[in-house]
Amino acid sequence: MADVSWTDILSAVSAGLGVITAAIALGIARTANRTASLANQAAGRANATADSMAQVERDRWQYEMTPQFDVTITRLAPGTSQASLMLTFEGPAALERLDEVEIEIRNDGYTHGVGLAGEPTGQQIAETIWGPYRLVPGVDDATNDGRLSPAKPLELGGWLKRALEESLPPPWTERASWRVRYDGQPVRLWVRCRREGYRPWTLTYNVEVTNPAQDSPA
Structure with a gap:
């Protein structure tokens, strides 16, 4: 058996220690990478949670700031074909003002399809105030067409007053049957509101048409 010198032994030991050191370094690096990855994942989850909570808070504030209106429609006189729409901005107090308030007459909610040849077209149906x-x-x-009142600014406590008249029956419908169809039905409205710093609001109203108040006899 050949003699092994101390130099060879030291070289072998040194090589072994180098392998061990490299393995330890590799393990440390892998642990560090896993730790960094977990930290990044945790940070991502924390950011997502913070964003989610912030969105919830924004949604809550948006909801709490929803404009509140009192909307009435009153005939100019009993039996007349004309009426007056009054929309009053009542709150919330923190909103103070609206940059734009737009009023649109909605249809009755039913589907009005296109008929056969000779019957109303899609355009005629769309142009009709149902x-x-x-x-x-x-x-x-x-x-x-009598459908839209363009946007106007409005301050808290302010009001918009709009003139209404009975809708016109389309050419293929008799006026008498049209009036019977909608007698006593509410006027359906969209009220669209905008204020800088908020998402737009779209509110719906079904407003009964009432006769003017009569003074009580003395």
């Missing part, structure tokens, strides 16, 4: 009243075209900048 409900008891429309805005008086041209008054307070109402659109020609």
Whole structure:
């Protein structure tokens, strides 16, 4: 058996220690990477949770700031074909003002399909106000079809007053049957509101049409 010198022994030991050191270093590096990955995942979850909580808070604030209106529609006189819509901005107090308030007449909620040849077209159906009243075209900048009152700014406690008239029956419908169809039905509205720093609000109202109050006899 050949003699083994101390130099060879030291070289072997040194090589072994180098392997061990490298293994330890590799283990430390892997542990560090796993720790960093877990930390990144935890940070990501924390950020996601924070974003989610912030969104919940924004949604809560948006909901709490939903504009509140009192909306009434009153005939100018019993039996008349004209009426007055009054929309009053009542709150919340913290909102103070709205940059835009837009009023739109909604249809009755039923589907009005296109008929066979010779019957109304899709455009004719879309142009029809399917409900008891429309805005008086041209008054307070109402659109020609009587459907939309353009956006106006409004301060807390302020009001918008709009003139209404009975809707017009389409050419293929008799006026008498049209009036019977919508007699006593509410006027359905969209009220769209905008304020800088908030998402837009779209509110719906079904407003009964009432006769003017009569003074009690003395």
